[in-house]
Amino acid sequence: MKLFSCQRCEHVLFFENTVCTSCGTPCAYAPEVESLVAVPGGDAGDTFDVELPTPERHAVYRKCKNFIEHDACNWLVNAADGTELCRSCRLTGAVPDLADTKSRAAWTDIERAKRRLLYSLYSLGLPVVSKVDDPSGGVLFDFRLGTEDNPVMTGHDEGLITLNVAEADNAFRENMREKLGEGYRTLLGHLRHEIGHYYWDRLVRDQAPLEACRKLFGDDQQSYQEAIERHYSQGAPANWAQSYISEYATMHPWEDWAETWAHYLHMVDTLQTAKSHGLIIRSLSRESGKKTGKKVATEALVFQDYESLSTSWQSVTLALNDLNRSMGVKDAYPFVLSPTVHTKLRFVHELIQAQRKRERGRPRARAAAPAKADAAGWRRWLARGRATA
Numbered sequence: 001m002k003l004f005s006c007q008r009c010e011h012v013l014f015f016e017n018t019v020c021t022s023c024g025t026p027c028a029y030a031p032e033v034e035s036l037v038a039v040p041g042g043d044a045g046d047t048f049d050v051e052l053p054t055p056e057r058h059a060v061y062r063k064c065k066n067f068i069e070h071d072a073c074n075w076l077v078n079a080a081d082g083t084e085l086c087r088s089c090r091l092t093g094a095v096p097d098l099a100d101t102k103s104r105a106a107w108t109d110i111e112r113a114k115r116r117l118l119y120s121l122y123s124l125g126l127p128v129v130s131k132v133d134d135p136s137g138g139v140l141f142d143f144r145l146g147t148e149d150n151p152v153m154t155g156h157d158e159g160l161i162t163l164n165v166a167e168a169d170n171a172f173r174e175n176m177r178e179k180l181g182e183g184y185r186t187l188l189g190h191l192r193h194e195i196g197h198y199y200w201d202r203l204v205r206d207q208a209p210l211e212a213c214r215k216l217f218g219d220d221q222q223s224y225q226e227a228i229e230r231h232y233s234q235g236a237p238a239n240w241a242q243s244y245i246s247e248y249a250t251m252h253p254w255e256d257w258a259e260t261w262a263h264y265l266h267m268v269d270t271l272q273t274a275k276s277h278g279l280i281i282r283s284l285s286r287e288s289g290k291k292t293g294k295k296v297a298t299e300a301l302v303f304q305d306y307e308s309l310s311t312s313w314q315s316v317t318l319a320l321n322d323l324n325r326s327m328g329v330k331d332a333y334p335f336v337l338s339p340t341v342h343t344k345l346r347f348v349h350e351l352i353q354a355q356r357k358r359e360r361g362r363p364r365a366r367a368a369a370p371a372k373a374d375a376a377g378w379r380r381w382l383a384r385g386r387a388t389a
Contacts, residue, residue: 195261
């Protein structure tokens, strides 16, 4: 996530801001230009002219309906769209009872996490379309609050992502994290994981990368129900960390894929944040773990290069954990990435980069993954990834 600045006084703004804390200028996020822009104050739903930091200079927008009515969004709607909801809120289906104060607060937190997810997806050039517009290939988010008689399970089903609203409660989420032996459990993590299932359907299933994906992640055709029963009765293998990013990833190839996909989004978004802050850290030697004296300037990160990304990630997460320990709190990054996990992450990286280049209509670089029509190319790419892991 990058830092933003106020159009009036150039004070630093953050993604969720609705007002500049320095000069008091109201602001909102315009997703088409990935910028926070100055907007009129008040809750009026009328359209207004916005000054853009682009060659077009101006556009007509209105505030999202959830911005005005619930103070639960800070995104703008392009007036040309002819809708009341922004690009993020149009992807939400079911919501809890907003008349209930606790449910409304939980929904607001979930929507905030969803907007961060979408920021990453748009930045990576991934296709994002609502199931309302594309019932067979689109995505929709249902946020439901369960009961004892009718529990809600977080999951994905053919583009429909369901999230248990109780996950927005810190005590509930921490209890589940401890109960399931997880090192990490957040709203954003849930959403990144579930959208991973969606993109497996969109970018892997029935396409050329499927063969190479199965060689890395396993045969997705094995019974998912049997895998669930085995996982919760026997647990993860003793040596799971050698091949998987988490214990949950050992359950089934689909979960391994989704956990790896989510982790890649963690990496890219966190490194972009470090880059935006101009963070400079010292790298460690891969052989000895000692400081090499070499500085890693995240400002120079090129996200198309997985080697640069992964090396910087190691240094940034070591610094993050050390800072947390200095504050007496648990590690921000409770993961260890094995060579096999790096190969899986590289697979996700190359798949996204190939998709990104196709979307932009630019020729693929030599190191990029092959187009979906080239199955033989994916086999060659997989062999290269194993050799350099």
